[in-house]
Amino acid sequence: MTAIPKAHWFDQTLSLLREGNEFISHQCKRLGSDVFQTRLLLKKTICLRGREAAEIFYDNDKFIRHGAAPSRLQRTLTGKEGVQGLDGQAHQHRKAMFMSLMSSERIADLTDIFQAHWIENAKQWPQQESVSLYNEVNHICFLAAAQWSGIDLSTVNAHKQTENMVAMIESPASIGPSHVKGIIARQRAERWAQKLIQDSRDNATNSDKHCALHVFAHYRSPNGSLIDAKAAAVDLLNIIRPIVAIGRYVCFCAFALHKHPEYHSTLANGSDDDIHHFVQEVRRYYPYFPFAAAKVARDFTWQGYRFEQGTRVLLDLYGTNRAPGMWRQADEFNPERFAKRENDAFALIPQGGGFYDKHHRCAGEWITLALMESAVRFLTSSMTYRAVNSHVSIDLTAMPTLPDDGFLMTAVKLTKDADKRWQNSKIMRDYGTDSQSADAADFSVAGEEDPGAALEAFVESERTHPHV
């Protein structure tokens, strides 16, 4: 048996806060090991990085989730009693409920709703001096998530609930007032979601049987009983909040296009595969949630190291996505790498690894890909814009991080492609009104007859800006 390499300091909570997303990778480099032991918040913690580590971390016989998540995470981001903290049969049963929402038809519906809300909101952007992509996309994602979940938008204060979702996402690692803001946001959002669940159970709302609200309100656990309305509310928020979280990924897409403007023209004329590879590289390259946490289920030995029951273990998601031995030129942004790569459930793990049905891998990964791909189509084909701050950057110590101005855009114009999308939208066909179609004229780019020419001019103007 070999002793697990130990970090030099007694407790490394401050180093984690200082180094943020790169904390585990930095330690791995210092110690020359992808496995090391430390203390975080005074608690013994083993940190792991890499493909083989991911494979062992998702072995349900070796690791459990109950009691693994730090309470500051539960009070803000995830809530208690949701699917994340379940193990064994209870987990698989509840997870199946989530995955039942992820058919390709339902994902196509969500993408369609997302597109319709994007265009509806984007119509205002050309009149504004600057537009915060982050604020706008968060709001669009909330509207799409709520509508897709079967919630009547006319009953919701969408701006307030978007704010709640964003505060929950931003606050787990923050300290002081912004952390408290996240706790209050969760309490408010849970009250709202619990009322929706209760109304659905009392038949006060007539939501579609295939939508999350109905499915979660009427879900029965393996013993046949309805789950507590609060737990159902936490899981309803486990759909709405992470769809809002995709807004941050859309900002990373815009940031990547800004840093690598050559992809603007490639993707504007690109195939679905080109867009998919770009989005995969964005998810690999930029950090979102840095780690996943579990607890050792029972003593075992792996690679000569002893893991003792009850020890907390963190898997480095970001570090695994950038691990030098796993990815050729790991620190270069190169979407083409995905053209040649086989799928591997334990290599690209920004949303966890393993398999959807039996592991804790993110239930919404397909949705994330679909909305990011749709957003990249918008950014490259349906609109032109300039970044307000050509030196916009990302602070890797922030958890979660974001382009520092939330990606402010100016000189936004919509192209005819946006009009085409609007006309092709199923939601628009189902619910479109005269006033919506009358707005179609707004889509043409002022002074530009040909949207292709507008895009070329845009790419050229991006090229002339210095990029960091």
Ligand code: HEM
């Ligand atoms: C911004 C995009 C997203 C990111 C970065 C993300 C990331 C993650 C991560 C890291 C996990 C934990 C994996 C683990 O514990 O091993 C997770 C779990 C989960 N995610 Fe996502 N996610 C995203 C979007 C979504 C979406 C759109 C949904 C649903 C519509 C969703 C629903 C869930 C659920 C239900 C779980 C818990 C799964 C389980 O415990 O079995 N996520 N996600």
